[in-house]
Amino acid sequence: MxxxxxxxxxxxxxxxxxxxxxxxxxxxxxxxxxxxxxxxxxxxxxxxxxxxxxxxxxxxxxxxxxxxxxxxxxxxxxxxxxxxxxxxxxxxxxxxxxxxxxxxxxxxxxxxxxxxxxxxxxxxxxxxxxxxxxxxxxxxxxxxxxxxxxxxxxxxxxxxxxxxxxxxxxxxxxxxxxxxxxxxxxxxxxxxxxxxxxxxxxxxxxxxxxxxxxxxxxxxxxxxxxxxxxxxxxxxxxxxxxxxxxxxxxxxxxxxxxRATHPVIGVMSVSVTDEIAKATGLPRGALVEQVVPGFGAARGGLRPGDVITQVGGTAVNGTDQMLVAIRAHRPGDVVDVRYQRGGATRTAQVPVSEP
The missing domain is CATH 2.40.10.120 (Thrombin, subunit H)
Structure with a gap:
């Protein structure tokens, strides 16, 4: 196409x-x-x-x-x-x-x-x-x-x-x-x-x-x-x-x-919608599909399959809100990222950088 x-x-x-x-x-x-x-x-x-x-x-x-x-x-x-x-x-x-x-x-x-x-x-x-x-x-x-x-x-x-x-x-x-x-x-x-x-x-x-x-x-x-x-x-x-x-x-x-800037943490993700949450038992959030080597998420220990639910104290229920929460910070900041892995809630300190 x-x-x-x-x-x-x-x-x-x-x-x-x-x-x-x-x-x-x-x-x-x-x-x-x-x-x-x-x-x-x-x-x-x-x-x-x-x-x-x-x-x-x-x-x-x-x-x-x-x-x-x-x-x-x-x-x-x-x-x-x-x-x-x-x-x-x-x-x-x-x-x-x-x-x-x-x-x-x-x-x-x-x-x-x-x-x-x-x-x-x-x-x-x-x-x-x-x-x-x-x-x-x-x-x-x-x-x-x-x-x-x-x-x-x-x-x-x-x-x-x-x-x-x-x-x-x-x-x-x-x-x-x-x-x-x-x-x-x-x-x-x-x-x-x-x-x-x-x-x-x-x-x-x-x-x-x-x-x-x-x-x-x-x-x-x-x-x-x-x-x-x-x-x-x-x-x-x-x-x-x-x-x-x-x-x-x-x-x-x-x-x-x-102008607009583009701070990143280095993940590729999909939104966990209500429909997906009901079908899988996952929480609403951003489901990590890929972690980009060398960026903040990788350095903070995040893995594919983690569901990000909070960035820097801001709750996120999908990828859009995760992106918005990330852009509230500047490259060089280190933010607390809360996520769920295997039913357990964890928190990682993740550096924000520019692509």
Whole structure:
């Protein structure tokens, strides 16, 4: 398979799809999730259905189309409003063609062609933040959900501007969790960490837009869609989103410092979901699949099969939250990592480093 970002830009490169275990090697910075005072759409349980009309009503005020231009090169993508300061979350590959040029934002329910500035990019995680003047538009921050609580079969809704058709909604389910997707282009490595797989249609232009639950809360950032080797374009029902727990933490660091760092402890892991926990008796946490030699986890004695449940005093119930907890620390710090091995709880002192 080849994987292409859901964007509309000239010369989009073919990308490689690597399905399988999530990459727990990257880290992520601490963040808070935002609330809202808006009426929520009807909730749904796994296997049920969303009231998509209600979801659209909740999401559209927070949805934007992002237009970039640099000389003869132009492109577009989608994004979601994060806060009343005008910060907007999107994919890095949406912004990349316009770096050094102009960026404008069209609000799905509001002003058009609003000038935006680049706050910061993180090509390694394919995330970026742009900002508009708060006085230039009515800002409705999107409600933030909990991507660590997602389950396979749960209904979700994708919002964005496929092929430039703004205010578009598609619906589907969470098809799989814990995907590691290589979306690097040229000499710039990039990966979707612990990606959410969905069959909600994602096409060129959807990238950077929100994947939301049935309450209209963002649980992911739509980022890429797979296509068969023969091409043909259009969604084939294999699409991927960056979990919002991780994306929000990267965005927060970009907003605060203009860039994102990637402290690591050197493990590859998968999330122990409620479903896995019930089936195996393991605790919720990050199940270590691989320990990278020479990094902190190896030096602290962690092994494959351990389940990390706490990092630096912060409880984690999956890989996303482990990454966020790691990024609360700086390279050179030594953190207490609590984990379970063979039913016994242990604690290791683990150095944090840069990849």
């Amino acid at each position: 080849r994987l292409t970002p859901g964007r509309l830009v000239a010369g989009a490169a073919a990308l490689a799809l690597l399905s399988g275990i999530t990459g727990g090697l990257l880290g992520a910075a601490a963040s808070g999730s935002g609330g809202d005072g808006r009426p929520a759409a009807a909730a749904a349980t796994a296997g049920g259905g969303c009231d998509v009309t209600a979801v659209a009503g909740v999401v559209f005020p927070s949805l934007v189309t992002i237009n970039v231009r640099r000389g003869a090169v132009s492109g577009l993508g989608s994004g979601s409003v994060l806060d009343q300061n005008g910060n907007i979350l999107t994919n890095d590959h949406v912004i990349a063609p316009g770096v050094g040029g102009t960026v404008t934002v069209d609000f799905a329910r509001g002003a058009s062609e609003v000038p935006a500035t680049l706050v910061g990019r993180d090509p390694a995680t394919d995330l970026a933040v742009v900002r508009v003047d708060p006085a230039a538009a009515t800002l409705t921050p999107i409600a933030i959900g909990d991507s660590s609580a997602l389950v396979v079969g749960q209904p979700v809704v994708a919002a964005g501007s496929p092929l430039g058709l703004n205010s578009t909604i598609t619906a589907g389910v969470v098809s799989a969790l814990n995907r590691w997707i290589d979306v690097g282009q040229g000499e710039e490595p990039a990966a979707l960490v612990n990606a959410v797989q969905t069959d909600a249609a994602v096409n060129q232009g959807n990238s950077g837009g929100p994947l939301v639950d049935c309450s209209g809360r963002q649980v992911g950032v739509n980022s890429a869609g797979a296509q068969p080797p023969e091409g043909g374009g259009g969604s084939i029902g294999l699409n991927f989103a960056i979990p919002i727990d991780f994306a929000r933490s990267v965005a927060q660091q970009i907003i605060e410092t203009g």
